[in-house]
Amino acid sequence: MTFSIMDFVIFGSERSMFFPPPTSSTAAEVDSLFYFILWVCIVFFIVIVGVMGYCLIRYRERPGVKAEPSASHNNILEVTWTVIPGIFVGVIFYWGFVAFLDLRQSPDESYEIQVEAKMWNWSFTYPNGHVDNVLHVPVDKPVRLVMTSVDVIHSLYVPAFRVKMDVLPGRYSHTWFEANTVGDYTLFCTEYCGTKHSEMLSKVVVHPSGEFEKWLEDAANFLERMTPVEAGEILYQRRGCAQCHSIDGSAKVGPTFLDAFGSEQSLMDGSTITVDENYIRESILEPQAKVRVGYRPVMPTYQGQLKDEEINALIAYIKSLSEGSQVNP
Ligand code: HEC
Ligand SMILES: [Cu+2]
Known part of the structure; x- marks a missing residue:
């Protein structure tokens, strides 16, 4: 443009x-x-x-004109x-x-979506329990966001809607909007919140009328419709694992998932561990129980946030990223 x-x-x-x-x-x-x-x-x-x-020019001091204060106001x-x-x-x-x-x-009839901000991603929880890292909304309907942060101050900003509101730890703030044009719009964090602040972005998808409900239903029961590996890949994106774990071998904040399954890794306490189903499950539920050498213990726990079948799907997905793994991708 x-x-x-x-x-x-x-x-x-x-x-x-x-x-x-x-x-x-x-x-x-x-x-x-x-x-x-x-x-x-x-x-x-x-x-x-x-x-x-x-x-300045008209009344400047010059030969023949003396500078003097005016006589009165x-x-x-x-x-x-x-x-x-x-x-x-x-x-x-x-x-x-x-x-x-x-x-x-916000208007009384607003559709309410819960927002959780954390370094450095957004998660949106819909009334039916579905969790997504993209904000989906119906067109021409007021939407109220009830927002909180699990760590530092973030701020939700959707320039196209002229909506901007701080998101604070330990308390709820809210904002609302009514999108009137179908399309995709950028959603930013606009409060400097650390190293990856600039990557803390997502989008708002405004669905045509009638299609939002269908999307929500499909999105929520993806576990039933997909193979565990496919569902795991979706969870890896939606739940923010992608923010810290790559699948191409490069180290981000956390170790890569590429060829992780079955590998031997050293832990901070001096011991070694083979990455298997139990270790992955423990890493998701109690990330600080075993910390890898070379990484800081910054992974948030997903205790109470991921269902067993979701953890199984994530394990299947991580497995599928290793050569010679036991599951067919
Ligand atoms: C804020 C960054 C962050 C997010 C988000 C995050 N992790 Fe981690 N994760 C880490 C770090 C750092 C480590 C290494 C330190 C440790 O073991 O606690 C780690 C370790 C792991 C390990 C052990 C890997 C190994 O090779 O030892 C697994 C498995 C894992 N994470 C899975 C996940 C899954 C699944 C998600 C999403 C549901 C996720 N993580 C989200 C930062 C993150
Ligand atoms: Cu932020």
Whole structure:
């Protein structure tokens, strides 16, 4: 997408150098206030700097003209330059406050999705218990996000919806939006939260009306529809394992899963272990029980978050990444 000067100049244009096109019910309100403030700043900047520049030149000290303070002040001028900006500030306050209330107060009939942020991925839990790392929503329906963090402060930001809200550990914050255009939109973390902050992104998929429910049903029973290896691969993506474990042999925050199954590894306590089903299961449920040499014990526990069949699927998937493994991929 290329931008021309017109995108900047046109008041509240569809495209701009500041934001992607607005695609939520409240975006237009945010945009118009933003452009109003922007134009007030531009106009006042020109007027103030213009008059100042003119006076600097017109009344400068030069041969025949002596610099001296003016004899008196000008009441009319001073009242004018106080009252006019005062009115603008009042308008901006009122407009901003009303828009703020709209952004804070989700409609009663909102569809609620739980959001959990952790270094460095997002997980979204739907009312039927389905967990995903992508935010799926129906079009033209208000969606309320109830958000919390398991570690540090993160912030959820969907530029296309003009939605931004901090996500804090130990408490719940919320925000809402109503997407009005079907499509995929980027979702960021916009609070600097550590090494991989810039990779803490996901997307929002806005489904056409009627299709969201079908997607949710399919997504939730993927374990029944797929082989364990396929389901394991999906869980590896959705549950954020991919953020720390590669499948191409490269080490990330955690060890790679490529050829891990069946390999011998040394642990911090000096012993060695063969990576088998039991060790993988233990690593998922009690990551700190056995820590690999060369890695920090930063893996979060998935105790209570993954069902047995999900753990089995993950084991099957990790197995399938090793040559000569016992399962057929
Ligand atoms: C925040 C990063 C992070 C996430 C997310 C994460 N892990 Fe880990 N994982 C690690 C680190 C670091 C280690 C090595 C230290 C240790 O053993 O605790 C590890 C170790 C492991 C091991 C032992 C591997 C070996 O070769 O010794 C397994 C198996 C494992 N993780 C599976 C998973 C699965 C499955 C998921 C997703 C459900 C996951 N991890 C999510 C960081 C992570
Ligand atoms: Cu973050």
